[in-house]
Amino acid sequence: MSDNTLFIVFIAILGGALRVSTPFMFVALGECLTEKSGRVNLGLEGTLVLGAMSAYAISYHTGSPWLGVLAAGCAGSALGAMHGYICKLPKVNDVAIGIAMMLFGTGLAFFFGKAYIQPTAPRLGSIPLGDWTGNAQLATALQINSLLIIGILVAMAMSWAFANTKWGLIIRMTGDSAPAAMAMGVSVDLVRFLATTAGGFLAGVGGAFLSLYYPGSWNQGLSSGQGLMAVALVIFARWDPLRCVAAAFLFGATGAIGPALQSVGITQGYYFFNAAPYILTLFIMIASAGSKRASRDVPGELSITK
């Protein structure tokens, strides 16, 4: 393999990481926020798909992709709020509800989305970050979407807020020790409801990226489990928003290995490389399950038997 091919592969992976990571990032941040408050929302896969559909539909009808992004966020919040409300009822298991919400979200998206598979909606623009390099390939790879920057900013804001604001501390407190939060007069259910709703908003926005930027169309096979992988990613990132961003890039890069190799003519093991993110998820789950540091960082209230 010549230096040039290596360079192409590298660029393709970099470009892939920048493009593919955004939905992972938003879903992971949403899940991170929800889990910090002590609740697991496994339904974010459904939220992602419904967000993608809503964004595409609204963008198509209004002609404004950013209105589409907002609509995706609102659809996500609605699903999040529903999850948050149902889990508030006594003896409800959040994991089971999450799975139901995942099926509900995807089902709803497919039902309303039938009409939007054909038409073309206006898509989000991109910011050329790499034009100064003078290298056409690099310039294409470095074309990024503003949602990526927004995602990084959201992660930074979350990380700051968890340490420096009253609400941040209250969310961490609720997630780590519900009795302590109740003793302080904090309504645990309300905090979790709000955190799940806000988490749903972020996941919905992640869906808008899928349908409005990359791959940039609406169809039923759009997500292929990214919402579920993002949940694993939060565990890998040990519930830290900034590490969620890093983990999202890592997932994006592994997802790009297959196409990148194909672009230089290596087709052997194409499907194997395409499966890389799923294999990575598996290994991450195994590695983090045995990690003692992960068990220390896990919010104390997270449990599948609540």
Place this chain on the structure above:
Amino acid sequence: MSVDAPVRAMALETIGMTKIFGSFTALGDVSMKVEAGSFHALLGENGAGKSTLVKSIMGYYHADRGSLLLDRQETLIRNPRDARAHGLGMVYQHFTLVPCLTGAENLVISRADAPGVIDWTKEKKSLDAFLDRMPFRAPLDVPVASLAAGEKQKLEILKLLYLDQRLLILDEPTSVLTPQEADEILGLLKGMTDRKEISVVMITHKFREVTSFADSLTVLRRGRRVGGGNVAEMSTDDMARMMIGDTQVRDRAKRAERPAGKTTLDLAGLMADDDEGLPVLAAVNLKVSAGEIVGIAGVSGNGQSQLVEVLSGQRPLKDGRIFIRDAPFEPTRDAYYRMKVFGLPEEPLKNATVPRMSVAENMAFRNFDKPPNAKLGWWLSPGPMRAKARELIARYQVKTQSPDSPIGDLSGGNVQRAVLARELSGDVDVLIVANPCFGLDFASVAEIRSQIMEQRNKGAAVLLISEDLDEVLELADRVAVMSEGKITYVAPVQETDRATIGMHMAGHH
């Protein structure tokens, strides 16, 4: 919060407090009077209604009858938040600090007027100023999860003082502390009550603490007030009689004189890591003979819990061997059965029982797969299991509604008794006991200690790991001190004293 204003102690009085759960009167017509600036002890056995009384005061329960007077004003407390607003603060038996937050974060967020955006430079400065005025300090910059029990307890009390509370209710505050830490904290609180800065109500059943620190006391039994008054006018015998009433407390089993037997339990160079992967046991060497109790004393966190976990198969051994009667011992179910090794781990509800399974099932953990409880080793018969449980419940006086109630519903002392019944009802060669009387009342303590002594007299090799030095001195034939993961001192109990042991506990060899 105001920084310079002196904290004024508050007076508290309950009149005819009554709380009924279903058909059970948990609290019947209890009147208690706490003068402003006094240190009041609330004595009683487990289940006597102490917790119900303070929870009714704090607004967790709504009393069915009765009223509460704060500074002689009748006050209605609807919920814990109300209580806090009125200056009532409580330190619970379980900690209410949030483990993942640092001390500073815990303090600031507990304030009702915590700012939306926290200016940490400013807050740190005011926290430092606050700590300078306090009689004791606690580390504020590390997550609470990594603090030792004593530090957590201090931080809990600091939190209440930081919130400007004028009356503190402490629910068995010293059960997690070393004797020195307990004396220090209670002494400092006593100083604050003497200066009329706060009033204190302390739930306890340690007479020593009552006589050394409290001014006045109230004694509860079966939900009723059975006595009280000034501590100075009462002897501990009076208090004990009021507390346990006519209940017969079992006499302590006498230490039978017997020649030292052969070495039964031999720990040879045990090494293990803690949860973070750091070495916590650094070659523990110890021999225990038949018919002997070896008591391991030490400041908590020097590897005692990990040693117990290693011996009970809860933690992998990195190096070293355990021998029982010169045969290597691996902590497997089969080996426990064959070599007759039994144990009473600390926090039995967590370490020795499955809370949601029934008392009968929990009592059968050692032999549910052996006849008559099982046929062929897998077909279980609940009948004999329940019959056996009934017998044990009667013999060990376990208070439970039926053998079929979940063991998690039992009080602490009764869980301990149920585990004791399971572990001691057969033939015991080796007994490993950790903090067996932690948080238990007077009668249970006497009972459990005499059971342990009986096993020794019958020829078992007993390894007792306890944070209560009095317990070690009372029971042990030989005393060992554990410090930084090693046994640093071993001596027959007649040839040593508190001061020597204390010195080794503190790490001076």
